[in-house]
Amino acid sequence: MSGSSSSECARIVRVLEGHYGHIPWWPGDTDEVLIGAVLTQQTRWENVVRALGLLKENSLCSVSALYDADHGEIERAIRCTGFYRVKTKRLKALATFVIEEYGGLALMAGYPTELLREGLLRVSGIGEETADSILCYGFHRSSFVIDAYTHHICGCAGIPEQKSRLKALFEEVLPSDPGTYRQTHAHIVEYAKEYCGKKRCEACILMNSNG
DNA sequence: GACCAGGTCCTTG
DNA sequence: CAAGGACATGGT
Numbered sequence: 179m180s181g182s183s184s185s186e187c188a189r190i191v192r193v194l195e196g197h198y199g200h201i202p203w204w205p206g207d208t209d210e211v212l213i214g215a216v217l218t219q220q221t222r223w224e225n226v227v228r229a230l231g232l233l234k235e236n237s238l239c240s241v242s243a244l245y246d247a248d249h250g251e252i253e254r255a256i257r258c259t260g261f262y263r264v265k266t267k268r269l270k271a272l273a274t275f276v277i278e279e280y281g282g283l284a285l286m287a288g289y290p291t292e293l294l295r296e297g298l299l300r301v302s303g304i305g306e307e308t309a310d311s312i313l314c315y316g317f318h319r320s321s322f323v324i325d326a327y328t329h330h331i332c333g334c335a336g337i338p339e340q341k342s343r344l345k346a347l348f349e350e351v352l353p354s355d356p357g358t359y360r361q362t363h364a365h366i367v368e369y370a371k372e373y374c375g376k377k378r379c380e381a382c383i384l385m386n387s388n389g
Numbered sequence: 390g391a392c393c394a395g396g397t398c399c400t401t402g
Numbered sequence: 403c404a405a406g407g408a409c410a411t412g413g414t
Contacts, residue, residue, distance in 0.1 A: 219396040225412065226395090260394085260411040268397085305397050325395045367395060 186337050187344075188351045190385075194365035203364035204315045206230075208283050209240040211316035212276070215308045216268050217259045229256040241283055245273040268303030275301045291319040306341065314363070318356040322348040323363045327370035334374075334382035 181189070204211065210230060217226045232255040233239040238247055252266045259265065279297060280286035286294065291313060298309040306324070313321040324341040332344055339347065352358055373381035 215395095218394090220394060220409090221396090221411085222394050222413075258411065261396090261409045262411075264397085264409055303397065307396065311395080323395085327395060363395095370395090 183337050183339065184347050184351050186335055187332075187347045190331070190335050190366070191348075191351060191362050194362070194369055198365050198368060200361065201364055201368060203360065203367075208287070208316045212241060212272060212283075212312055213239060213244070213269060215311040215316070216265055216272060216303065217256060218311075219265070219268075219308065220261065221259045225259045229259045232256070232258075241273045241276045244269050245277045264303070268301075271302045272304060287317055291317075291321055294319075295321060306345075310345070314356065314359050318360075320349070320352075320354045320356050320359050322352065322359050324348075325363075325367070327367045327374075328363065330374060330379075331366050331370050331381060331385070334379060335385040 204214070206214065213233065214226050214230060217229050230239060233252075236251065236255055237243055238252065238255055244252060249266050249270070252269060253262050256262050256265055256269075275297065276283060276286055280289070294317065295309055295313060298304050298312060299306070304312075310321045310323040311325075313319040314323050322345050324345045329341055329344065332339065337344065337347070348362070352362060370381060373379070373384060
């Protein structure tokens with residue numbers, strides 16, 4: 179608890195890897211990851227899964243289908259994720275970006291990570307976390323995701339930094355391998371869900387006392 | 390019934 | 403630039 183921030187990051191990565199090992203996380207094709215990344219904004223993943231199921235039943239679970247769909251039918255399918263009106267607009271904006279700027283996901287996949295990230299951040303409703311989730315889980319790029327859980331856990335571990343700083347720290351510490359990026363983020367979120375209660379956060383106690 | 394969830398945008402100070 | 407509110411449904 180007295181090391182540099184980057185060594186603290188490395189410690190988190192090491193400890194959680196030992197604790198969880200490999201866990202499957204965010205399976206699904208690129209279309210599904212893009213859509214899920216928007217739907218999960220400020221929303222429980224279980225509700226996102228339901229919405230993805232409804233989208234599939236209505237043949238709407240793809241970027242190209244959303245591009246063609248009416249707002250009403252999208253809203254109906256994703257209502258259970260909350261913020262359904264604004265999320266429908268965001269999905270439409272994202273689909274429009276992918277189709278009109280790149281001609282589809284397959285072509286988009288041929289471009290470098292930084293270019294894609296800049297583009298995604300220009301889409302209304304796509305912020306840093308959503309963009310990085312799309313890059314990391316949808317396009318298998320080494321772009322580390324800092325979400326609320328990660329931010330919180332880093333605070334527990336004695337790294338009270340801004341999200342942008344944390345992203346740089348993890349990217350400095352991790353090997354440049356997309357699989358490791360995905361796995362590490364998954365570990366952190368699983369750990370947070372397991373140990374961060376509402377009233378008292380057990381993770382803060384565990385991570386400070388011991389490695 | 391209050392409180393929170395794997396954010397982002399817009400408005401204020 | 404930091405802080406606060408809006409967006410909305412579903413679970414505890």
